[in-house]
Amino acid sequence: MSLSDCPKCWDTPCTCGYQYWFMTLDRLEQVAKTARKALADRRGGRRPPADVREELERQKANAEAAKRMTSEDWHRTIEIPAAQLMTAIEEDARMRAPVSHALLDAYATRERKGG
Numbered sequence: 436m437s438l439s440d441c442p443k444c445w446d447t448p449c450t451c452g453y454q455y456w457f458m459t460l461d462r463l464e465q466v467a468k469t470a471r472k473a474l475a476d477r478r479g480g481r482r483p484p485a486d487v488r489e490e491l492e493r494q495k496a497n498a499e500a501a502k503r504m505t506s507e508d509w510h511r512t513i514e515i516p517a518a519q520l521m522t523a524i525e526e527d528a529r530m531r532a533p534v535s536h537a538l539l540d541a542y543a544t545r546e547r548k549g550g
């Protein structure tokens with residue numbers, strides 16, 4: 436089981452602890468070590484690497500563009516019903532997840548249903 440899309444909390448990576456029960460102790464220690472290092476880097480004010488800075492800029496630009504889109508824009512963009520998209524976006528807002536997550540989930544649901 437990966438660290439994405441926890442079926443209990445839907446957080447990425449899991450923040451409720453459910454997914455960690457499926458890891459070996461070695462893997463869990465590796466994940467904890469990586470998280471502790473990331474936390475120390477962030478708290479220490481370490482500047483993100485170039486590729487991370489580029490991705491942060493890209494995500495910021497996408498988020499700004501997404502704010503200007505209407506539900507009909509979204510509908511035209513990924514061709515799923517606007518009402519379904521709005522439900523997903525509202526759910527993401529409730530869970531404080533990025534809107535892109537809602538779009539991907541909505542798109543995946545559409546694909547599974549063969550729509």
Ligand SMILES: [Zn+2]
Pocket residue numbers: 441442443444445446449450451452453454
């Ligand atoms: Zn979880």
